[in-house]
Amino acid sequence: MLPLLNCPSINTAAAVKISTDFLTKYILPLLGIFAVLLIWTAVAGGVREEKTASGFTKKIKTGLIQDLPGPYETWVKTKKYIVQPFAKREELDQGILRFTWYSLIVVAKGYSIALIIGTPIGFMLGLSKVFTRMFDPIIQILRPVSPLAWMPLGVVLFMGAGKHANDLGALFTIAVCSMWPTVLNTAVGVRAVPQDYLNVAKVLKLSKWKTLWKVLVPATLPYMFTGYRLSLGIAWLVIVAVEMLTGRIGIGNFLWNEYNNGLYTSIILSILTIGFVGWALDRLMSLLESRFKSI
Amino acid sequence: MSVKNPKMLELDRLWKTYDTPKGPTTIVKDFNLKLKEGEFATLIGHSGCGKSTVLMMVAGLSDLSQGNMILAGKEASGPGPDRGIVFQSPCLLPWMTAFENVMLGVNQVYFTASKTERRQMAEYYLTIVGLGDAMHKRPSELSQGMRQRVGIARAFALQPKMLLLDEPFGMLDSLTRYELQEVLLELWRRNRITTLMVTHDVDEAIFLSDRVVMMTNGPEAEVGDILNIPFERPRNRKEIMEDPRYYKLREHLITFLNDRSHIRPSREPTFKPSPDMAAELATQDFPVCTMTA
Incomplete structure (x- = not known):
């Protein structure tokens, strides 16, 4: 007889194993990408519009690295190259x-x-x-x-x-x-x-x-x-x-x-x-x- | 057999010397041996005594420092397919199947034969060694014993003048070793190729050979003694083991290996475990496998 076959702890162990595999295989890399996107957004520059006293709108660059476009801006502006990749x-x-x-x-x-x-x-x-x-x-x-x-x-x-x-x-x-x-x-x-x-x-x-x-x-x-x-x-x-x-x-x-x-x-x-x-x-x-x- | 050549191999005062930084070292000194056609001789001695060196010199894979080697009446130099070799590790080319490995040699030696004949020859030898069903497998798919069978088939398929076996069963477990000894004897019964084998297994030497050549310990190894094995062929392991002469022969060989192969005084081992390591080794808890009912 193999009493181990009926042991419920094995199945649990296997389930835990699968979920750790899933975690290390997919979740962790995604977390890494997310972290990089976050840092990118944090340091990227943007534009703020401001009304001057004379009534003109003035564009003021903001952000840590003013000329670095952020992730969203990058997606919007380069979409045409990606959506029609062979155009x-x-x-x-x-x-x-x-x-x-x-x-x-x-x-x-x-x-x-x-x-x-x-x-x-x-x-x-x-x-x-x-x-x-x-x-x-x-x-x-x-x-x-x-x-x-x-x-x-x-x-x-x-x-x-x-x-x-x-x-x-x-x-x-x-x-x-x-x-x-x-x-x-x-x-x-x-x-x-x-x-x-x-x-x-x-x-x-x-x-x-x-x-x-x-x-x-x-x-x-x-x-x-x-x-x-x-x-x-x-x-x-x-x-x-x-x-x-x-x-x-x-x-x-x-x-x-x-x-x-x-x-x-x-x-x-x-x-x-x-x-x-x-x-x-x-x-x-x-x-x-x-x-x-x-x- | 064609023309009887009473002496298939003559080794006349063979020397092997290597240059080392401390000056030349003589591995093999003044080695003389004559083999008759169809004789099965074994070189026996302690590991590292130079018996493999002698075999490699006969194979032509190692140069002679001094001396002469005459194979079938001709001075032999360099390796060639007239000497089939079975190495300790089978030395099969891993990207070829067992069949292709044997064919590589067969194609080389029987280039005049038709392709069908050559295929049949390779198949014949592979079948005799018991690989009829596995001949189209790669070495990685074969067990160590099966690989060595291929090595033996490859050597015999060349139908060489001499067969050189360098501890051919040294890497196998004892059951497989017995099996392969039988395979070797079976092939050898069909085609009595003059054979020189190197081993350090006393029983293997007695069971397989006509003469056992005992080598003294190296460096400067030479022939210490030669023992004739009188058992009739074909041989049966059980009958031989029960023969009273067997133990006399065995005793003779073991006595030689223990006493007469001048063993040099042993030195103190250079490696000693540190006190820490010794303590750790003493407390090491090795996992024990237990069976549960």
Whole structure:
């Protein structure tokens, strides 16, 4: 007999467990968002109208940070970008997701270049001590360079392409900046391939090509995907800076234009959108990553 | 069998020396051994005595510092599929199924055979080791014992000149170990591949091998003594255990391992629990599982 099955305390315990799960999963994050909105409202500026003695109405800015729009104002003023996210009214007046889409396309191109170039470099670093000795110092120096610094060089490199110089420079910048996590993680992954697997390849006398595809690549995949995920994060960071510099239409460019026009609510909308998209991309990649890790 | 080669493996004055910051250390010294074709020999010795080093040198995965190794009449250097190896951990590639793991070797050795023939070969060996129903599972879905079965099937499927077993059952519980010893003997009965096995299990050595090679303790390990195991094949564990000679052989091996493998004077343990830790360990209340009616 299992007397425990009839024990009522278990069901209560389970119910308590579920409700704590619910609390930690949904209620706490909502509380956090609410707290931030509250602080935002508290510090945001507003406008107070005052009648002067001469009968004119005078607008007086109020609040701790006078020019920071509050949550409600932000919603009202940016509603048109959100409600019709894919609308195209004018070149610089489009739905927020339409701008995002333009940026994503450029990111996808630059990121693909980064992976196509970065993965083999990572493999060579992981496999060859000579290659590592030769190129590791250069990589370590180029890696911390900001995208803002790469961008002008990118444009200069493609100056010959005429009107496409900006676009190609943008791709170059994204590729160069986002390549490093892929390069380094792949190299670490290749170095971490267990000797046991390599012994199998040695004992069976697998050719170099077969060893690469049957042993090294599958064994390195989890590391490669960690690199790919980090690289995508960086590519998404870089696009904003690149669009500000080049004036390419996209979410970063929208942010910069609206700043110059003094429409500060749009800045907040853009920041939130960039954040959401970045988060979604990261989730997507970590799903892929965990698929490969489970093997 | 084709041409009888009386000596399948000749190890002639094998040395293994490593360079350490304190100067070279000799792990294996002047190791001589000859194996006849179809012989099953076991290297036995204490952990870390260098028996695995000898095996890895025969496998070609570790270089010889000095000495010669002749395999089937030819000087052997580097690893190759003519020596099938079963490692202590099965070393299966985790992204391939059991079948694919075996096929990787089969494809490599029998590249002239048709695809169907190669598949049949892999299936045949996997079935003999008892994985007929589980051959398309990944290693992560198999128990430790089943994985080691795949490792054994992979080694036999190469139909190598020699089989090298590096404590193949060392990581298994004793019931699984007995089962796999039978599996190994069954395969070996069908195809008597010259085998060199490393173990520190005295009973395993007696049950499986024709000769047991006892190694002295390292560093500078060498062959201390060789014991012939006279039991007829095919062997039956129960009959062997009941044979009066079994205890003589066992005693001989254990005496050697206890006395003759010059054990160095033991040093004081370097780690001692602090008084606090000792007191805590003494009062530790380990959870006790009790059964209720």
